[in-house]
Amino acid sequence: MTRTRKSRFGALFLLLLIVAAAAAGYWAWQRYSAFADTPISGLEQGNSVVIAPGDSLAAVLGKLRDAGVREGEDVEWRVLARELGAAANLHVGEYALDPGTTPRELLLAMRAGDIIQHRFTIVEGWNIRELRAALDAAEPLLHESTGLDADGLMAAIGHTGEHPEGRFLPETYMYARGDSDLGLLRRAYVASEQALAAAWEQRDPDSPLQTPYEMLILASIVEKETGIAEERPQIAGLFERRLDIGMRLQTDPTVIYGIGEAYDGNIRRSHLTTDTPYNTYTRAGLPPTPIAMPGVDALNAVANPARGTALYFVAIGDGSGRHLFADSLAEHQANVRKYLRNYRQARRQNQRDTE
Incomplete structure (x- = not known):
């Protein structure tokens, strides 16, 4: 073979190697991209x-394998992690493995700390037992x-000596x-303090309430008395009028709270x-602590109660949760009779519906 033919053969062989390498590289890139x-x-x-804390990329890959992830060789995960700048920047936390997630999206979430x-x-109206x-x-x-009692709980969150209710x-x-x-x-706790401070700041100047804590107590009573938003200011105004004239609040939710865990769902005479x-019913003024967790609406209702004379x-007694209001005891007694009629009628209807 002449030198010229050898040169041509060598050049062709080199070209074939380059083409093969390019093809292999393209195939590898396509596979990596996929x-x-x-x-x-x-x-x-x-x-x-x-x-x-302390997990390396290799440890994370091991956890992904344990979770059932079979896609990709470990080397592909490492290359992708380096490409995305995630290899040494994986944030501690829990990450979703939702259907449709790609390896790129998962590593980007881990790099950004986009944890679950x-x-x-x-819930508005929960007491501390229900919350716990x-x-x-x-x-x-x-x-x-x-295992912490009420005092231990408040001490653990940095508020020793405070009652947790409300x-x-x-x-x-x-x-x-x-x-x-x-x-x-x-x-x-911080959110409650902020909401209470905001409500106290914009309270009615004629309010009989002397402290923010008194506002919190009354708001908890209003919260338990009605779930009807537009009634909260009415009930708040009614209670504040009673406080103004020294009339007992006579509200069942406070009695129920005082019964505690012995309450069986029925309030008796x-x-x-x-x-x-x-x-x-037996004591004037507000109870010593809140009786539930009042929401922002209840706090605002107490801060700005509705004007009126009731x-x-x-309760109306028809299942709506609404109430009848009265200025006098005689009018109230007539409303109580309406409540009893509505309650009995609703009860009979429920019995017919279940037969």
Whole structure:
């Protein structure tokens, strides 16, 4: 073979190698791109993976494999992580493995710290027992308050000596895996203090309430008396008028609160005549503490109660949750008779409906 032919053969062979290498590189790139942007198979709603403090990329890949992620070789994950700047910037937390998630989206979420946020709602009108029971059942919230009594609970959140009732604002709070119930309660306490301060600042100048805590107590009573938004200012005004003239509040929710866990769902005449610190039939003025967690609307209703002359109210009794208001005892007694008629009629109708 002549030198010229050898040169030509060598050049052709080199060209073939270049083409083969280019083809292999293109194939590898195509495969890598498909891996990076193709949804991970087999994921179900609610799946997640947790990055713990000190976890390396290799440790995270191991957790993904344990969670059922089979896509991609480890080297592809490492290359993608370096490309995205995530390899050394994985944030601690819990990340969703939702259907449709791609490897690129998952690593970007881990780089950004886009962790799963869980919800916990404090319901308007809950008392502290109900709130603590809901916290104990909340997952994945850490339960650091278990076993603490009321004094221990308040000390643990930095408010030694305060009664916990009414101190935690009803709303929905977001938290991440690893957060504790005490941390959530601290946030709810601060939110309640802020809402109470705002309501106190814009209160009616003629209000008989002497302190923000008295406002909190009355707001908790209003919260328990009605779920009808437009009635809250009416009921708040009625109670404030009673306080003004020294008339007892005579409100059943305070009596029920004083009965405590012994309350079986029925309030009896004996309950109304048995004295406790919370019995507003036997004692004048406000009870010693709130009886529930009042929401912002109840606080605002107490801050700006409706004007009027009514001193009495009773449920309509038709299942609507609404009330009849009266200026005089005679008018109130007539409303009570209406309530009893409506209640009996509704009860008979319910019995017919269930037969």
